[in-house]
Amino acid sequence: MQVSRSLFDEVMVPNYAPSPIVPVRGEGSRLWDQQGREFIDFAGGIAVNCLGHCHPALVKALTEQANKLWHLSNTMTNEPALMLAKRLVDNTFADKVYFANSGAEANEAALKLVRRVALNNYGPEKTQIIAFKQGFHGRTLFTVSVGGQPAYSDGFGPKPADIDHAEYNNLDSLKALISDKTCAVVLEPLQGEGGIISPTVEFIQGVRALCNQxxxxxxxxxxxxGVGRTGDLYAYMGLxxxxxxxxxxxxxxxxxxxGAMLTTNDIAKHLVVGTHGSTxxxxxxxxxxxxxxxxxVNTPEVLNGVKVREQLFRDGLNAINAKYQVFSEIRGKGLLLGAALSADYAGKSRDFMLAAAEQGLLVLMAGYNVVRFAPSLIIPEADIKAGLERFEAAIAKLVAATAAAKNAG
Known part of the structure; x- marks a missing residue:
């Protein structure tokens, strides 16, 4: 059977528009497609492949467990779940863990939990959830409604009620919405899809104070x-x-x-038996x-290494920008970075992504004005250097083509 990109259009629902590249093998921060072409991976499966492709520790864990036990049901527990939950509890503020299969499901659990806590503690009037414009929390109807991007939630009928959106890094906009009827405020401590926006100290501390009030x-x-992406185990630890x-x-x-939801004993006690679950x-x-x-990931070597690699990316991107003036700023923290495009290239992040792929480099978008980088946390420094060289080649070609088109016009 011939497996090619065209088969996608034949058999898959058209909600994605994948690249013509069909990877078949990965190792570390490199990928190879069906034709054997090599790519350096600055995308990380959208910040998922934190240790690159086929890391020996993960391959070993998967193959060993595959020979023991795959699935039970939640009528029973299992050793790996208990061990991971203990590790999460021991290394964070949390006392309790709920496991799911994805970020959307973890957020769905969190949203149901905060509504239940408010109902039990304060009564049926305390239901408002406040989130932030340009936020992203998943694709279920509840999480996509909480996410602050109407393009993702419009067109699916009535949305879950009592959800409002403030402006990120604008404490006054939150003050205007929050009241004693608010059950929760939901936010990313570093906005991803919304453009790689870091919170100011005043904002994030002010949000905490308003929630307490x-x-x-x-x-x-x-x-x-989370999980080392910002150079802290979780971003809250650096805030x-x-x-x-x-x-x-x-x-x-x-x-x-x-996926997982983490919380305290006092809050977790409201999800009693039967209130939520996952097969x-x-x-x-x-x-x-x-x-x-x-x-x-949770070692000083890896976490400190993230900060070293962040600086290599920043220095490399700034050096490129000194030549081509295509970025207005480099945003983000750790290895979740965004190159915001200058006015001359506004709305063209997809062009940069495609141009990079032509040069054998995988990058991401964060909206149409930001090129996003979310590579392996342990990407070799040589791969950073080589990848940035490919990125510069892509930009040089794109800048030249843009100038030629402008002159022709």
């Missing part, structure tokens, strides 16, 4: 920013603000699907791989 729970969506509920996924499994959540395969990924 109005007896609202603070939920941090760390699906993208000096502790949430009441935290969600994590993506890098937690290093490429194997897993596959906490399965032994996912948790065994998750444990290996977590333990590999």
């Amino acid at each position: 109005h007896n609202a729970l603070l939920v941090f969506d760390e699906v993208q920013s 000096g603000v502790v949430p009441d509920v935290l969600t994590t996924a993506k890098a937690l499994g290093g490429g194997f699907p897993i 596959y959540g906490g399965n032994p395969l996912a948790c065994a791989v998750g444990l290996a990924a977590f333990d590999t």
Whole structure:
């Protein structure tokens, strides 16, 4: 059977528009397609492949567990789930863990939890959830409604009610919405899809204070920013603000699907038996791989290495920009970075992504004005250098083509 990109159009629902590249093998920060062409990976499966492709520790954990036990049900627990939950509890603010299969499911659990806590503690009037414009929290109807991008939630009928959106890094906009009817404030401690926007210290501390004032729970969506991505184990640790509920996924499994919601004893007690569940959540395969990924990342060497690599990226991108003036700023933290495009290239992040792929480099978009980088946390420095050289070649070609088109016009 011939397997090619054209088969996608024949057999897959058309909600994606994947690249013509069909990777068949990966190792570390390199990928190879069907034709044997090599790519350097600065995308990381959208911040998922925190240890690159086929990391030996993850391969070992998966193959060993595959020969023991794959799936039970949540009528029973299992050793890998308990071990990973203990590791998460021991290394964060949390006392309790709920496992799911994805970031959206972890967020769905968090949103149901905060509504239930408010109902039990304060009564049926305290239902408002406040999130932020340009936020992203998943694709279920509840999470996509909480996400602050109407293009993702419009057109699917009535949305879950009592959800409002403030402006990120604008405390006054939150003050205008929050009240004693607010059950929770939900935000990313580093906005990803919304353009790689870091919170100011005043903003993030102000959000915490307003939640305390109005007896609202603070939920941090760390699906993208968690598990070493910012150079801290979780982004909240570098902000000096502790949430009441935290969600994590993506890098937690290093490429194997897993998500988790973390919270305290006092909050967790409201999800009594039967209030929420997941068929596959906490399965032994996912948790065994998750444990290996977590333990590999959660070391001073890896976390400090993220900060070293961040500087290499920043220096390299700034050097490129000194030649071509295509970026207005380099944003983000750790290895979740965004190159915001200058006015001359506004709206063209997809062009940069495609031009990079032509040069054998995989990058991402964060909206149409930001090129996003989310590589392996342990990407070799030589691969950073080589990847940035390919990126510069792509930009040189794009700049020349843009200038030629302008002159022709």
